[in-house]
Amino acid sequence: MEAAFVYDSLKFALTTEVMVLRSIRSGEPDVPSSKLFFCHCKAATDLDQPCRRTLMGQPLTTLNIHRFLKLMAEPLVAEATEDPEKVSTTHLHLGLPLIFILAHEETLEADKGIAEFVAWQLLGKAGVLLLSRSSISLDVLPQCNVALKTPEEGAPVKYLVLKDVEEIIALVENGKQSEPTQEREEEEEEEGEEEDGENYEQEIQDDEVVESVVRDRKRELPLEHIQTLTEDSFAPALAKTNFTAVLFYASWEAVSLVVMQSYAEVAARLQGTPEITLARVNCWDWPDLCSQQNVTQFPTIKMYVEAGRWLAYSGMWGVEEMLRFIELSRTSCPVKLTTAEEVEDYLRIKTSVSVLGLFDSSMSEAREAFVGAGRVLSGYVTTGIYHEEDAQILSHKYKAPLPALLLARPEARTVIQLSKFSVQDVVEVIRRALLETFPEITVDNLPEYFQLEKPLLLLFSDGALAESQEGEMRRLATEEHREEFVPCWMNLKRTPAGRGILKAYFGSSLPPLPLLLWINLHSGGQVFAFPPDQLVSEANVLAWIEKLKSGQEIPSTVLSGDEWKPRLPAYDFLSMMEPSLPEFTIYSRGSVGSYQKEEEESPPRGKASPGMAREDPTEDSVVSELEKDQPTGGDLRGTAPRLSAREKQAKRHAEL
Numbered sequence: 333m334e335a336a337f338v339y340d341s342l343k344f345a346l347t348t349e350v351m352v353l354r355s356i357r358s359g360e361p362d363v364p365s366s367k368l369f370f371c372h373c374k375a376a377t378d379l380d381q382p383c384r385r386t387l388m389g390q391p392l393t394t395l396n397i398h399r400f401l402k403l404m405a406e407p408l409v410a411e412a413t414e415d416p417e418k419v420s421t422t423h424l425h426l427g428l429p430l431i432f433i434l435a436h437e438e439t440l441e442a443d444k445g446i447a448e449f450v451a452w453q454l455l456g457k458a459g460v461l462l463l464s465r466s467s468i469s470l471d472v473l474p475q476c477n478v479a480l481k482t483p484e485e486g487a488p489v490k491y492l493v494l495k496d497v498e499e500i501i502a503l504v505e506n507g508k509q510s511e512p513t514q515e516r517e518e519e520e521e522e523e524g525e526e527e528d529g530e531n532y533e534q535e536i537q538d539d540e541v542v543e544s545v546v547r548d549r550k551r552e553l554p555l556e557h558i559q560t561l562t563e564d565s566f567a568p569a570l571a572k573t574n575f576t577a578v579l580f581y582a583s584w585e586a587v588s589l590v591v592m593q594s595y596a597e598v599a600a601r602l603q604g605t606p607e608i609t610l611a612r613v614n615c616w617d618w619p620d621l622c623s624q625q626n627v628t629q630f631p632t633i634k635m636y637v638e639a640g641r642w643l644a645y646s647g648m649w650g651v652e653e654m655l656r657f658i659e660l661s662r663t664s665c666p667v668k669l670t671t672a673e674e675v676e677d678y679l680r681i682k683t684s685v686s687v688l689g690l691f692d693s694s695m696s697e698a699r700e701a702f703v704g705a706g707r708v709l710s711g712y713v714t715t716g717i718y719h720e721e722d723a724q725i726l727s728h729k730y731k732a733p734l735p736a737l738l739l740a741r742p743e744a745r746t747v748i749q750l751s752k753f754s755v756q757d758v759v760e761v762i763r764r765a766l767l768e769t770f771p772e773i774t775v776d777n778l779p780e781y782f783q784l785e786k787p788l789l790l791l792f793s794d795g796a797l798a799e800s801q802e803g804e805m806r807r808l809a810t811e812e813h814r815e816e817f818v819p820c821w822m823n824l825k826r827t828p829a830g831r832g833i834l835k836a837y838f839g840s841s842l843p844p845l846p847l848l849l850w851i852n853l854h855s856g857g858q859v860f861a862f863p864p865d866q867l868v869s870e871a872n873v874l875a876w877i878e879k880l881k882s883g884q885e886i887p888s889t890v891l892s893g894d895e896w897k898p899r900l901p902a903y904d905f906l907s908m909m910e911p912s913l914p915e916f917t918i919y920s921r922g923s924v925g926s927y928q929k930e931e932e933e934s935p936p937r938g939k940a941s942p943g944m945a946r947e948d949p950t951e952d953s954v955v956s957e958l959e960k961d962q963p964t965g966g967d968l969r970g971t972a973p974r975l976s977a978r979e980k981q982a983k984r985h986a987e988l
Contacts, residue, residue, distance in 0.1 A: 409460050558595065688717070
């Protein structure tokens with residue numbers, strides 16, 4: 333070492349030792365001359381650990397050295413909390429680009445590791461920042477994972493879809509860019525294949541499910557609590573327990589693999605419940621078994637209960653929804669009650685909503701329809717039936733004219749008199765009665781209220797509603813008004829997607845919250861905004877609704893009536909499917925059946941099996957209504973991540 337000195341927090345050293353230079357640049361045949369290295373010894377956690385070194389690539393001039401040292405003093409990775417357009421750092425001032433790694437909350441630690449790796453490779457060449465997806469515009473497609481901001485004044489931020497860190501490094505060092513912003517180029521056809529002059533529409537990879545599977549492909553799922561069934565072990569496994577939930581999936585299909593993550597969480601929650609067994613069947617390995625079980629789409633969950641009966645799950649693929657279905661499926665519905673004491677005990681259940689059917693002995697048609705509805709709704713709501721000689725006494729007690737339904741909620745009871753006596757009509761009555769009078773709209777429950785085909789009187793709020801506002805809105809939620817529209821509200825803090833809705837309606841200049849809108853999605857697509865200078869009260873809102881109905885109000889926006897068509901003809905999966913039940917879409921046809929009859933008779937694929945094998949005089953009529961074709965559905969092919977079960981050491985896998 334020829335010389336050394338300290339200036340501020342920096343230590344400078346000068347050497348002409350050949351051996352030192354060769355050790356630093358061991359990969360080069362010739363000994364370099366006039367090179368400046370910055371040693372990052374503060375980052376070393378062990379004194380025996382060699383310090384990272386960064387080579388200054390510019391000529392050794394005073395200005396370049398000053399610029400280089402200024403960049404070395406910057407944080408390795410900074411975290412940005414605002415739109416990239418507004419971010420300004422030392423790198424931009426010195427004429428260097430900024431690389432933003434778009435981070436997801438679920439994979440924050442992994443994204444930080446990627447950002448640090450990229451930052452070390454581009455140290456002194458570009459700035460690297462970690463940016464949460466929630467801080468960027470909603471117009472940016474979800475598959476974009478990197479943003480590039482160049483130092484040119486007025487240059488827009490480019491959002492890119494890059495495959496690996498090597499592409500990020502090449503983007504800065506060589507100026508090579510994959511197609512920026514929203515589109516990917518269509519993959520080239522194999523050499524020698526001709527396109528016959530056709531203009532193929534460019535495909536866009538916008539499948540968030542596939543993206544999540546690829547992102548989590550290296551995570552291992554704790555599958556040791558889920559039995560793996562084959563053609564040989566399927567029947568013996570069902571015979572061992574009274575209640576067995578089976579997930580039929582395809583190992584290459586993206587949705588199946590995402591559902592598997594939730595299913596593993598359900599298995600962990602049910603651990604210690606010996607009467608319930610969770611199992612899985614890979615239909616890619618055992619197609620004949622899945623065909624025998626009438627599994628025509630993936631994923632599918634069936635709950636096999638005693639006496640060879642099964643229930644098909646058709647709800648949301650969340651942990652709580654699947655767990656509730658499995659637990660409710662243990663109760664054979666409708667529960668037959670024979671005494672007034674049993675009825676009262678049944679109505680006292682506080683854990684969930686219970687439905688009681690009251691009939692006298694002469695009401696056979698209404699009773700048969702309720703029994704069929706109870707079977708269709710098994711796993712979703714508990715139903716009970718009372719049709720003894722003294723039913724009139726209970727009718728007077730509960731003020732329920734026969735034939736009647738009693739909905740027992742933890743907070744109140746509701747009486748409904750039946751007027752139509754078919755299974756579908758009773759199912760529809762129960763479904764509508766289960767809806768809340770003034771619901772909070774979320775992503776999960778929106779379809780339930782959307783299919784009512786009524787205008788939404790929707791109050792957007794940035795948090796919980798004020799007591800006065802909630803009171804006025806509940807006054808609008810009377811049965812008379814609910815025949816015309818659906819009074820509801822949305823908490824934007826719990827449902828951030830609501831901000832995207834408002835942006836679609838009003839653009840970037842959003843009106844102040846709370847905001848009351850009349851949204852008529854089923855007739856004209858008109859959206860009206862309640863005047864901000866008026867108080868939200870029952871009288872004011874009703875007067876405003878009368879004005880907009882009479883054409884005195886101008887809509888804030890009119891939603892497009894264009895159809896949502898598939899990008900390519902081969903993607904038109906809906907045309908390949910049969911329509912689901914229009915009057916009760918969440919409970920599909922063939923949601924109940926008999927496993928024993930399937931094995932013995934082997935019905936053709938796509939046909940629902942007969943109703944549950946429970947002794948009841950109404951079974952034939954129920955079977956005739958439920959024994960219809962099932963929709964066959966299309967497949968979504970995706971990347972197959974690794975699903976390896978660890979027998980000894982389980983790792984919990986968070987629900988996406």
